[in-house]
Amino acid sequence: xxxxxxxxxxxxxxxxxxxxxxxxxxxxxxxxxxxxxxxxxxxxxxxxxxxxxxxxxxxxxxxxxxxxxxxxxxxxxxxxxxxxxxxxxxxxxxxxxxxxxxxxxxxxxxxxxxxxxxxxxxxxxxxxxxxxx
Numbered sequence: 250x251x252x253x254x255x256x257x258x259x260x261x262x263x264x265x266x267x268x269x270x271x272x273x274x275x276x277x278x279x280x281x282x283x284x285x286x287x288x289x290x291x292x293x294x295x296x297x298x299x300x301x302x303x304x305x306x307x308x309x310x311x312x313x314x315x316x317x318x319x320x321x322x323x324x325x326x327x328x329x330x331x332x333x334x335x336x337x338x339x340x341x342x343x344x345x346x347x348x349x350x351x352x353x354x355x356x357x358x359x360x361x362x363x364x365x366x367x368x369x370x371x372x373x374x375x376x377x378x379x380x381x382x
Contacts, residue, residue: 276382277350279370284363287341295335296328303327346379348372 307323308316344360358379366372366379373382 275374277348279366280349281347283345285345289336289339291332291335295331299331300324300328
């Protein structure tokens with residue numbers, strides 16, 4: 250009977266030792282949920298188109314030397330406006346969820362819409378997809 254009690258106590262002690270449990274493969278906890286606003290980049294096409302349009306419009310103003318100044322000013326203002334419009338058009342907004350995996354690495358997942366995950370949620374990654382566990 251004494252051996253049975255000792256064996257039971259030993260088994261219980263092993264079960265309580267940290268790290269004695271097999272790690273959940275693909276499991277982790279959400280450590281960050283963040284809205285990311287990524288600024289757009291411009292290729293230069295917006296500036297060229299804006300510059301041409303601005304120059305044409307500026308050329309319609311005044312005559313003589315004033316016309317030349319208006320053309321150059323219109324081209325510069327149009328180029329700047331076209332550049333900014335193109336950058337704004339190419340901007341992206343998305344959600345990033347960072348998960349601290351039980352294996353010790355962090356993984357980031359992106360979503361187009363606000364995800365249902367919250368900091369502290371226990372999650373599992375299977376086939377590259379995130380789900381609550």
